[in-house]
Amino acid sequence: MPDDDCIITRRHYNYIAEHTRGDDDFLIELKKAAEAADIPRIWISPAQASLMQVILKLHGAKQVIEVGTLAGYSAISMARALPAGGRVRTIELEPKHADFAEDWIARSDVADKVVVLRGAGVDVLKTIETGSADACFLDADKANYPKYLDECLRILPVGGLIMADNAFAFGRLFEEADDESGVAAVRRFNDYMAAEKRVHAVMVGIGDGCWVGVKEA
Numbered sequence: 001m002p003d004d005d006c007i008i009t010r011r012h013y014n015y016i017a018e019h020t021r022g023d024d025d026f027l028i029e030l031k032k033a034a035e036a037a038d039i040p041r042i043w044i045s046p047a048q049a050s051l052m053q054v055i056l057k058l059h060g061a062k063q064v065i066e067v068g069t070l071a072g073y074s075a076i077s078m079a080r081a082l083p084a085g086g087r088v089r090t091i092e093l094e095p096k097h098a099d100f101a102e103d104w105i106a107r108s109d110v111a112d113k114v115v116v117l118r119g120a121g122v123d124v125l126k127t128i129e130t131g132s133a134d135a136c137f138l139d140a141d142k143a144n145y146p147k148y149l150d151e152c153l154r155i156l157p158v159g160g161l162i163m164a165d166n167a168f169a170f171g172r173l174f175e176e177a178d179d180e181s182g183v184a185a186v187r188r189f190n191d192y193m194a195a196e197k198r199v200h201a202v203m204v205g206i207g208d209g210c211w212v213g214v215k216e217a
Ligand code: DHB
Pocket: 042, 043, 044, 139, 140, 165, 166, 170, 182, 208
C-alpha cells in the first residue's frame, strides 16, 4: 500500500458503522427534534459514541465534564456508560441548545446523571473544583480547545481521561482554510496536543477524528 494512501476510507467508515451499535429509538427521536428545532446536525457519530462509552467503562469513569452540549446527544451517550451515582456535567453557551438538551435529558433514561452548566467554556471550567472529575470531553469552539485542555488538566488527576472531538476538522483537515472556519484552529490544537508533555494521547480515526489521552503528570 502506498504511504500516502488513506486506510480509513468512506467504505471503512460505513463498515465500522454497520458493525457498531446504532442509536436507540430515543436518540433517533432526539435527533429528529433537534433538526426540527434548527439545531446544527453536528453531533458525534454512533460509532464514536460507542468508542467513548467503551473507553469510559474501561476507565471506570464516574465524573465526566463535557465542553459543548449542543443537543445533549453525547452527554446522554456518555452518561449511559457511567455507574449509578455517576454524573456528566456538560457546559453550553447557547441558551437555545441548553434548553433543548435539558428538556431531552429530563426525558432520558439518564436524567439523574446529566447536569447542564450554562455559560462560556473557560468561565464555567474555572468554577469546577480540582480533582472533581475523572474524564473530560472537548467539543465546543475549536479556537478555545487549548484553554479547555489547560483547565481540564487542572481538574483531572494523573491518569485522568481526555477526549476531544473533530481532530479531522470536519473532514477538511488538509484543506486550505482561514481561521474563521475552525479548520486552522483544529490544526493548531492537534499540534498543541502532539507537543503536550502532560498528556499521552492518540487521534483515533473514528467519526471526525477523536483524540483520546491520559494525563501523565
Ligand atoms: C462543527 C463542530 C463540531 O463540534 C462538530 O462535531 C462538527 C462540526 C462545526 O463547527 O462546524
